Amino acid sequence: xxxxxxxxxxxxxxxxxxxxxxxxxxxxxxxxxxxxxxxxxxxxxxxxxxxxxxxxxxxxxxxxxxxxxxxxxxxxxxxxxxxxxxxxxxxxxxxxxxxxxxxxxxxxxxxxxxxxxxxxxxxxxxxxxxxxxxxxxxxxxxxxxxxxxxxxxxxxxxxxxxxxxxxxxxxxxxxxxxxxxxxxxxxxxxxxxxxxxxxxxxxxxxxxxxxxxxxxxxxxxxxxxxxxxxxxxxxxxxxxxxxxxxxxxxxxxxxxxxxxxxxxxxxxxxxxx
DNA sequence: CGGTAGACCTGACCGC
DNA sequence: TGCGGTCAGGTCTACC
Numbered sequence: 554x555x556x557x558x559x560x561x562x563x564x565x566x567x568x569x570x571x572x573x574x575x576x577x578x579x580x581x582x583x584x585x586x587x588x589x590x591x592x593x594x595x596x597x598x599x600x601x602x603x604x605x606x607x608x609x610x611x612x613x614x615x616x617x618x619x620x621x622x623x624x625x626x627x628x629x630x631x632x633x634x635x636x637x638x639x640x641x642x643x644x645x646x647x648x649x650x651x652x653x654x655x656x657x658x659x660x661x662x663x664x665x666x667x668x669x670x671x672x673x674x675x676x677x678x679x680x681x682x683x684x685x686x687x688x689x690x691x692x693x694x695x696x697x698x699x700x701x702x703x704x705x706x707x708x709x710x711x712x713x714x715x716x717x718x719x720x721x722x723x724x725x726x727x728x729x730x731x732x733x734x735x736x737x738x739x740x741x742x743x744x745x746x747x748x749x750x751x752x753x754x755x756x757x758x759x760x761x762x763x764x765x766x767x768x769x770x771x772x773x774x775x776x777x778x779x780x781x782x783x784x785x786x787x788x789x790x791x792x793x794x795x796x797x798x799x800x801x802x803x804x805x806x807x808x809x810x811x812x813x814x815x816x817x818x819x820x821x822x823x824x825x826x
Numbered sequence: 827c828g829g830t831a832g833a834c835c836t837g838a839c840c841g842c
Numbered sequence: 843t844g845c846g847g848t849c850a851g852g853t854c855t856a857c858c
Contacts, residue, residue, distance in 0.1 A: 556851060587834075587853080611852075629852055630836075646836085665835045667852060709829055718853080725851055774851065794851095814830055817849080 555627045557691065557723030558766035559785065560611050563633055566781050567613070567659075568606040570635055574653040575602045576617075583648040587628060587669040590649070597621060597672055598651075610687050610722035620675040624683060628667025634660045635781065688720045691759055696721065701752035704744040711747055712740035712813055715759065724759060727772060727794045730819045732758040734793045739825045740818045741811070765790070793819040 555563070579595040591597075601617040608614065613633075615623040625633070636658040643650065649661040649670060661670065673681050689696045700721070707714045714720060716729050724732070733740050735758035738751055747755065766772060771785035774795075788795075792802050796819060797810040806823040 559851075626852085628835095629850065663835095664837065665850090665852095667835070669853095707828080713829085716852095727851060772851075815832075816852095 555611060555631070555771070556725035556728050556766075557608075557611060558728070558763055558769075558787065559771035560608055560613060560627065561767050562771040562785060563627070564606055564608045564613055567615075567633065567635070570657060571603050571615075571653065571659070572606060573603065574655060574657060575600065576651055577654045578652040580650040580652075581648070582643070582650070583666075586648065586663065586666050587626075588671060590670060591672060594670070594672065598623065603653075609684065610690070610718060611725075612683065614678075616675070622673040622675060622678060624669075624671040624673050624681075625661070626669045626683075628663060628665060628669070630665040631661065631663035631668030634662060636660070686719050688718060688722050691721055691723050691756075691763055696756065700756045701747075701749050704747050704752050704755075707744040709744060710741045710813060711738060711744045711755075712818060714744040715755070721759075723763065726816050726818075727791070728759070728762050728766065730794045731762045731792060734820060734825060735762060737824055737826065740813065740820050742826075793821060795819065 576598050577600070579598050581590060581595060584590045598617070601619065601621060603615050603617055605616040606613065607616065611626060613625040615625070617623060627633070639658060643660065644662060646664045647660040647662050651659040653659070671683065678684060703720050704711065704714060712729050712733060715724050715732070716726070730740070732755060736751060736755040738747060738755060766787040769785060769787040769790065770783065772787040773784035774788060793808050796808045798807050800806070801808060801821040801824060804821065804823050806821055808819055809822045811818050
């Protein structure tokens, strides 16, 4: 499901509801997520209070008592759904259920199981294998100074470079397509052929696209909904993603789709050079 | 080393 | 109705 805006939306929704509540029970219905849940998973979490919920890259971090951190990644198809009363039955692929006090339930739902949940601690978070090597956040002020150099030393297609979480985090397939369209840059252009001026525009476009998507509550494709059960709305504002053959919003040329390292790339062959 | 193809997994959808 | 093919918002690994 989710790129940065969707994860950010989920985080904000969960923070509002869950911060200050205590985990009183954890029920694991399936342990073999992308990374198998550790043996002590339930035992470590039970009885701990959630102090804060934050995000790093596409990871959700629940900061708990005693410096423990619950790390969650939603993969492609994961979602976290809140319930204020017990549903009559759990859905297929509701793999982990949390119960809180004051009463609330949270289900981790993930049909494809590309998502994961892991335990960490505040002290070791930086050195956690999931986080070492992650690039800067797109809204990091320091990124301005390093973004062009980072493109300049890579000769892979610019689209795969901005999707590389080692160089900049949070940009996935949808927002990569959208940001490149907004910058008039062809997705196949080698990154080192992007000029300094274009790089500045591209970074600004990435930030603007992500920011507006967050404002719209993320994008709802297929069955993804926010934890509240509401859908996001940004999908209605896609300029290129999923619009193969439809007219470009600026020049009316039909939108093209190509395959880049296994992913669909949508772009306007007239506006993007 | 940098870059790319394939693997991981399930479900939805389309054409026959 | 059923079957096979294709596609899906992300990472990780194996290989050139």
